[in-house]
Amino acid sequence: MHSILASTDYTSPEVLVGEERRLFRRLWILAGFRSLLDAPDAFVTHRIGGIPVVVQNTADGLKAFVNQCAHRQSPVQNADFGQRRLACPYHGWVYDDAGRVKSVPGNEANYGFAAGTIATLHLKPVALRVVGGLVFVNLDSDPMPIDEQFHGPFLERLEAVTGVVGDDALFAKFDGAYNWKLNFENVIDWNHVPFVHASSFASLMPTLRPAAPGERPASPPPVPDDAIEDDLRELSYEARAPFDFQAWPWHEAVERCTETGEYLNLFIYPNVNYVVMAGVVHLIQQFCPITPDRTEVRLTMALGRRKQRLPAAPAILWGQLKAEKRVIDEDVAVFEGLQRGFHDGTPRAYHGAYEYRLRRVAKVYRRLMEAA
Numbered sequence: 001m002h003s004i005l006a007s008t009d010y011t012s013p014e015v016l017v018g019e020e021r022r023l024f025r026r027l028w029i030l031a032g033f034r035s036l037l038d039a040p041d042a043f044v045t046h047r048i049g050g051i052p053v054v055v056q057n058t059a060d061g062l063k064a065f066v067n068q069c070a071h072r073q074s075p076v077q078n079a080d081f082g083q084r085r086l087a088c089p090y091h092g093w094v095y096d097d098a099g100r101v102k103s104v105p106g107n108e109a110n111y112g113f114a115a116g117t118i119a120t121l122h123l124k125p126v127a128l129r130v131v132g133g134l135v136f137v138n139l140d141s142d143p144m145p146i147d148e149q150f151h152g153p154f155l156e157r158l159e160a161v162t163g164v165v166g167d168d169a170l171f172a173k174f175d176g177a178y179n180w181k182l183n184f185e186n187v188i189d190w191n192h193v194p195f196v197h198a199s200s201f202a203s204l205m206p207t208l209r210p211a212a213p214g215e216r217p218a219s220p221p222p223v224p225d226d227a228i229e230d231d232l233r234e235l236s237y238e239a240r241a242p243f244d245f246q247a248w249p250w251h252e253a254v255e256r257c258t259e260t261g262e263y264l265n266l267f268i269y270p271n272v273n274y275v276v277m278a279g280v281v282h283l284i285q286q287f288c289p290i291t292p293d294r295t296e297v298r299l300t301m302a303l304g305r306r307k308q309r310l311p312a313a314p315a316i317l318w319g320q321l322k323a324e325k326r327v328i329d330e331d332v333a334v335f336e337g338l339q340r341g342f343h344d345g346t347p348r349a350y351h352g353a354y355e356y357r358l359r360r361v362a363k364v365y366r367r368l369m370e371a372a
């Protein structure tokens with residue numbers, strides 16, 4: 001069965017503009033771990049659907065705004081993460097907890113704004129929702145209820161799994177020369193693991209080792225296209241697999257959410273793979289489109305909440321992130337080769353039975369992209 005997506009869906013600037021408007025500015029998009037925003041004035045910045053966003057911990061709780069100053073549109077916060085009051089670095093305008101302009105330095109001498117004028121100036125607010133240990137934002141002026149995007153039991157799993165995340169964390173980001181959709185399609189495609197990650201990840205995954213001839217399970221029956229639901233909520237789901245993790249003594253120092261020998265994925269449509277390793281290492285992988293053939297990959301790795309002192313936390317996280325990056329690089333090499341090959345005569349992907357989840361993603365994607 002051919003995919004309903006064509007290579008132009010992965011290369012066209014017009015398609016990306018549609019995705020920004022119809023997916024990234026309409027859906028609930030993960031902003032990051034709540035635990036990293038616990039301190040007063042802690043913030044994280046993002047670019048969602050082409051729009052810069054800041055999530056800031058104010059005295060009035062977590063708030064999200066379009067990260068553009070009401071004066072001349074400079075970002076109010078520049079770093080990916082930080083701790084700094086809401087004040088624009090360009091000409092020093094200061095904002096209050098609701099994003100309203102609180103002070104304009106040198107107003108009388110330079111601007112001459114009446115107090116009533118200043119009272120009308122503010123940052124554009126963005127909807128925000130905390131789910132367990134995660135912060136989601138939605139750029140729509142009339143955001144869809146979050147349970148129209150995610151099934152209730154999935155939201156409950158997100159709450160339970162991420163509720164244990166602590167504030168030991170590392171963040172890294174890099175650009176890859178490929179379309180963001182290839183990344184989401186890949187994380188839900190377990191069949192690539194024994195091939196792409198044969199000497200890294202796959203060796204630790206007993207259920208994914210290449211089967212010996214004769215012990216291959218029969219392939220699942222194909223799911224006819226009209227039996228594939230186009231329910232957005234079906235695109236976010238949980239997968240668990242046994243994994244040969246070694247149990248380290250430090251595992252007992254942090255709160256856990258699964259058994260040691262388990263690898264857990266929470267796929268969060270449209271652009272997140274949430275991973276928990278051994279129940280104690282949490283990883284957010286975000287695939288953020290920059291151009292049709294450029295994706296920013298944001299990795300935030302965190303440990304479960306500390307139950308006792310863990311001075312080695314930074315070293316542990318660094319080792320884990322390096323190992324993870326090696327695995328991701330194996331995927332990126334595939335995506336970049338695939339993307340480079342796209343041209344106007346590229347045929348559509350040809351799917352087998354196990355790829356019905358990819359077909360479901362494409363079906364919902366088409367529906368969202370075609371919605372008025």
Ligand code: FES
Nearest residue numbers: 069071072088091
């Ligand atoms: S652009 Fe922000 S103070 Fe001027």
Ligand SMILES: [Fe+2]
Nearest residue numbers: 193196197331
């Ligand atoms: Fe992979």
